[in-house]
Amino acid sequence: MITITALKWVPPSAAGQVxxxxxxxxxxxxxxxYEVRLLDAVDQKSAAHRARQPFGQVPTLEEDGRSPMFESGAIVWTVAERASVLIPTDPAQRTQVLEWCFAALNTIEGALMNVAEVEFFLLDEAAKAVRRPQVLPFAEQRLAELQTALGDRDWLVGDEFTVADLMMSSVLKIALSLDLLETYPVLKAYQERCLDRPAYRKAICDQCAIIAAHGPADMRYEDTGSA
Ligand SMILES: N[C@@H](CCC(=O)N[C@@H](CS)C(=O)NCC(=O)O)C(=O)O
Structure with missing residues (x-):
């Protein structure tokens, strides 16, 4: 049996993004x-969860007889490899897929998250105005470079959708939520192509159903530890 972790609730704007x-x-x-273990803020801090995920985050994956895993990219790669799905058999292409998975999570996601932190988490408008020009041009540069690298190809590696496209299109959801993709029509079309898969739609539908069934009180943000 496989068990993953997910959050009981996030603000509606983040539903589908976790x-x-x-x-x-x-x-x-x-x-x-798979089954889903739902976590609130207290669970995230618990020793049991920290043993699975040192930073108290989601997702994790546990499976009977195997060590628990954390980091979405590592989990996606490992499942794909073990199930022989979305990973080319050709060794050179396999290496390219791995490169693009790291590029998605390191080169692109980091740049986008800097902008997301300004737009979604900084509350002070004056602070936003100072920070935005420090991070936005760099994120835009990365998107432009990614668009150039993709060129007129449908997929990042080879002729088929791979885990590189899964990871990159997921990361580009951050750009979409920031309205940054309009300027990059090739990337926008690429992301739409990647997300047009039943497996993706079911993933989002299942995550959103859990979030819709809970509310902020279920997260026990203010728990004092006395309960
Ligand atoms: N690099 C990690 C990032 C995980 C992450 O940021 N998870 C968020 C939800 S999308 C989380 O658990 N946030 C709650 C927290 O950090 O306390 C991964 O890709 O698995």
Missing amino acids: RDHRVRWILNEAGWC
């Missing part, structure tokens, strides 16, 4: 069933 959608997506692509 990174367990990546793990749900690859498990759906593999056709592997």
Whole structure:
């Protein structure tokens, strides 16, 4: 049995964005069933969860007889490899897929998250106005470079959708939520192509159903530890 972790609730604007959608997506692509352990803020801090995820985050994946895993990219890659889905058999292409997975999570996601932190988490408008020009041009540069690298190809590696496209299109959801993709029509079309998969749609639908069934009180943000 496979068990993943997800958050009980996030603000509606973040529904469909929480990174367990990546793990749900690859498990759906593999056709592997899984259960979900829902966490609130207290659970995230618990020793039991820290043993699975040192930073108290989601997602994680546990499976009977195997060590628990954290980091969405590592989980997606490992499931894809074990299930032999969305990973080319050709060694050179396989290496390219791995490169693009790291590029998605390191080169692109970091740049986009800097902008997301300004737009979604900084509350002070004056602070936003100072920070935005420090991070936005760099994110835009990365998107432009990615668009150039993709060129007129449908997929990042080879002729088929791979886990590189799964990871990159998931990361580009951050750009979409920031309205940054309009300027990059090739990337926008690429992302739409990647997300047009039943396994993705089911992942998002399942995540959003859990979030809709809960509310902020379920997250026990203010728990004092006395309960
Ligand atoms: N690099 C990690 C990032 C995980 C992450 O940022 N998870 C967020 C949800 S999308 C989380 O758990 N946030 C709650 C927290 O950090 O306390 C991964 O890709 O798995």
